[in-house]
Amino acid sequence: MGMTRSEHILARSSGKARVAPGDMVVGKADVIMGNDITTSLTVRILDANGITQFADPDKVFIVMSHFVPAKDIASAAMAKTCRDFARQYNIKHYFEAGQGGIEHALLPDEGYVVPGDLVLGADSHSCTYGGVNTFATGIGSTDLAAAWTTGELWLRVPETIKIVFNGVPKSPWVSGKDVVLFLISQLGDDGALYQAQEFHGEGTQHLSVEGRLTIANMAIEGGAKNSIFPCDDKTLAYEAGRAKRDFQGVEADADAAYAAVHEFDISNLEPQVAFPHLPSNCKSVSQAMQEKVAIDQVFIGSCTNAKLEDLRIAAKILDGHQLAKWTRGVVIPASHNIYMQALDEGLISIFAKAGFAVAEGTCGPCLGGYMGVIGAGERMLSTSNRNFKGRTGDVRGETYLASPAVAAASAITGFITDPGEVAPADTAAALTQFTE
Amino acid sequence: MAQPQPKVYRYGRDINTDLILPARYMMFNEPEDLAKHCMEDLDGDFLPTVRYGDVVVGEENFGSGSSREHAPMALKASGIVAVIASSFARIFFRNAINIGLPVLELPEAVADFRHGDPISLDIEEGIVKNTRSGNTFQAKPYPKEIMDIIRADGLMNLIKQQRIAQG
Ligand code: SF4
Numbered sequence: 001m002g003m004t005r006s007e008h009i010l011a012r013s014s015g016k017a018r019v020a021p022g023d024m025v026v027g028k029a030d031v032i033m034g035n036d037i038t039t040s041l042t043v044r045i046l047d048a049n050g051i052t053q054f055a056d057p058d059k060v061f062i063v064m065s066h067f068v069p070a071k072d073i074a075s076a077a078m079a080k081t082c083r084d085f086a087r088q089y090n091i092k093h094y095f096e097a098g099q100g101g102i103e104h105a106l107l108p109d110e111g112y113v114v115p116g117d118l119v120l121g122a123d124s125h126s127c128t129y130g131g132v133n134t135f136a137t138g139i140g141s142t143d144l145a146a147a148w149t150t151g152e153l154w155l156r157v158p159e160t161i162k163i164v165f166n167g168v169p170k171s172p173w174v175s176g177k178d179v180v181l182f183l184i185s186q187l188g189d190d191g192a193l194y195q196a197q198e199f200h201g202e203g204t205q206h207l208s209v210e211g212r213l214t215i216a217n218m219a220i221e222g223g224a225k226n227s228i229f230p231c232d233d234k235t236l237a238y239e240a241g242r243a244k245r246d247f248q249g250v251e252a253d254a255d256a257a258y259a260a261v262h263e264f265d266i267s268n269l270e271p272q273v274a275f276p277h278l279p280s281n282c283k284s285v286s287q288a289m290q291e292k293v294a295i296d297q298v299f300i301g302s303c304t305n306a307k308l309e310d311l312r313i314a315a316k317i318l319d320g321h322q323l324a325k326w327t328r329g330v331v332i333p334a335s336h337n338i339y340m341q342a343l344d345e346g347l348i349s350i351f352a353k354a355g356f357a358v359a360e361g362t363c364g365p366c367l368g369g370y371m372g373v374i375g376a377g378e379r380m381l382s383t384s385n386r387n388f389k390g391r392t393g394d395v396r397g398e399t400y401l402a403s404p405a406v407a408a409a410s411a412i413t414g415f416i417t418d419p420g421e422v423a424p425a426d427t428a429a430a431l432t433q434f435t436e
Numbered sequence: 437m438a439q440p441q442p443k444v445y446r447y448g449r450d451i452n453t454d455l456i457l458p459a460r461y462m463m464f465n466e467p468e469d470l471a472k473h474c475m476e477d478l479d480g481d482f483l484p485t486v487r488y489g490d491v492v493v494g495e496e497n498f499g500s501g502s503s504r505e506h507a508p509m510a511l512k513a514s515g516i517v518a519v520i521a522s523s524f525a526r527i528f529f530r531n532a533i534n535i536g537l538p539v540l541e542l543p544e545a546v547a548d549f550r551h552g553d554p555i556s557l558d559i560e561e562g563i564v565k566n567t568r569s570g571n572t573f574q575a576k577p578y579p580k581e582i583m584d585i586i587r588a589d590g591l592m593n594l595i596k597q598q599r600i601a602q603g
Contacts, residue, residue, distance in 0.1 A: 024579060037462045037504065038503060041506070044465050045592060048592075049593075051592075066462075067462075072463070074463035074464065075463045077463070078463045078465070122503055123503050124501065124502045124527055126503075138527050139503060139527065139530065140504075140527060140534060141531075142505060142531065142591050143531075145592060146591050146592060149595060150595060154581050156579075189450055189500065190450070190496055190500065190523065190525070193497065193523060193525070193526070194526050223497060223500065223525060223526075225526055367454075367502075368458070368459050368460055369459065369460075386454075388454045388455070389455070390454055390477040391454040391458075391459065391501075395477050
């Protein structure tokens with residue numbers, strides 16, 4: 001019996017010829033990452049255990065992203081814990097606030113994670129890196145302490161579910177975000193619990209790598225352990241000029257065993273909107289428009305949807321427009337490099353002229369941090385990944401999830417809006433995430 | 437004076453880590469600071485009434501959402517000695533085991549418990565008793581790798597023991 005993509009990486013990283021679902025393996029990781037929140041806890045755990053030696057300090061990544069630049073005194077203390085630690089051990093891959101960005105945008109965009117890697121990240125959205133053919137999964141702070149100490153970690157080999165997207169969306173406004181919201185609405189918030197998702201099919205082939213990263217990012221919203229895309233021509237083109245190491249991608253064997261196969265025809269998919277308070281609570285944008293949902297704040301940001309492609313799509317729609325009178329706008333490009341590219345391309349100026357507050361390289365309101373926390377009775381339309389009650393601010397607030405295109409269109413009208421209503425079709429054709 | 441019998445806090449499905457410990461408190465790292473906000477967005481009665489020895493019971497997908505270890509830490513520091521659920525989100529499951537908070541997957545027990553039911557527990561044996569209904573439930577044994585972590589009282593202790601054994 002052959003192996004799936006995930007099984008190949010777990011076998012390789014644990015030095016085994018083959019592995020099967022349910023096996024416990026000890027995997028040697030290529031990148032072991034913590035953010036400001038999880039690292040500060042890990043430092044406490046390392047101190048408590050008197051650990052001062054690390055297996056491979058160059059595999060240690062610390063990305064300051066959540067509450068930085070510090071939002072208050074307690075966050076400043078937390079950030080300092082991470083900074084002092086990084087300095088004490090002269091950690092090469094330490095990314096200061098304002099220089100790195102959100103880890104899940106930074107690491108693939110700048111080629112720190114590459115196809116075939118085993119990546120352990122102390123942040124649940126570490127599954128994002130599966131968009132570039134890695135086995136990447138989220139861990140906690142004790143796991144992070146253990147993995148930094150030993151260079152490896154115990155992992156249960158998950159069952160794999162194969163997800164096949166047939167067809168290519170006819171609507172040019174459909175992006176990776178719409179596909180993943182649709183997928184979660186079909187499989188449920190725990191539909192892939194403990195499992196690996198492996199993506200196949202024509203829809204997958206045609207989707208840009210940034211779109212794939214968005215889908216992989218939200219694997220955790222379906223409960224999955226990880227999510228993995230192929231290493232194909234699109235991946236190779238993306239890695240050219242980015243990859244910081246040589247790599248060897250993986251593909252599933254023809255006789256690999258899957259716990260389930262789910263096929264979806266996405267050719268007629270419409271842009272999707274997740275209503276409060278679960279990502280699975282999706283409606284198509286046309287249905288959402290009928291409900292005339294007024295939006296107090298539009299947030300274009302987060303590790304899900306603030307990469308360069310996302311910003312280009314949103315800016316193109318917003319170009320020459322203003323935010324609706326009673327709608328606030330916040331844009332936070334996901335990394336410092338993305339911010340600089342957006343600056344060079346004139347995207348930042350479009351957002352600023354439209355009336356958006358623009359920050360950079362932080363999670364911001366995605367987790368109710370700062371730069372746009374919502375109040376009681378307020379509604380936010382966000383390009384992020386979670387709309388749990390209370391996550392983005394007051395428990396009496398509401399968060400809707402959508403793509404950058406829907407967010408930009410809604411910013412103009414003040415209501416949840418189909419991008420096709422405000423932007424010309426040729427704009428869409430030039431921006432689609434589904435290409436040859 | 438006799439201690440009151442430990443009781444159950446019974447919740448529904450998809451109890452995510454934002455509900456267990458809201459992100460706005462994640463600048464705190466001390467267990468006592470986290471315990472002060474445990475479950476506050478979900479259940480205003482939790483903090484005023486929770487006592488050491490109590491148990492949280494949830495349905496499917498308990499602990500979904502973020503990787504924050506602050507969530508099981510907050511539960512443990514507020515006095516909760518175990519979580520019983522129909523199923524767990526995997527990172528929460530790992531984190532709880534890694535810090536020594538037992539988590540038991542027992543859908544039959546979840547179906548039997550109501551909010552406030554008195555409970556008795558034998559974690560070593562994986563036995564849960566609902567004193568109100570009189571029903572007893574037996575959890576599946578953990579795989580060896582997980583049992584090793586529990587016996588060592590957490591992953592870091594296990595690693596230290598292994599290092600000493602290796603010399
Ligand atoms: S942007 Fe949101 S989901 Fe992404 S890492 Fe930050 S808090 Fe987590």
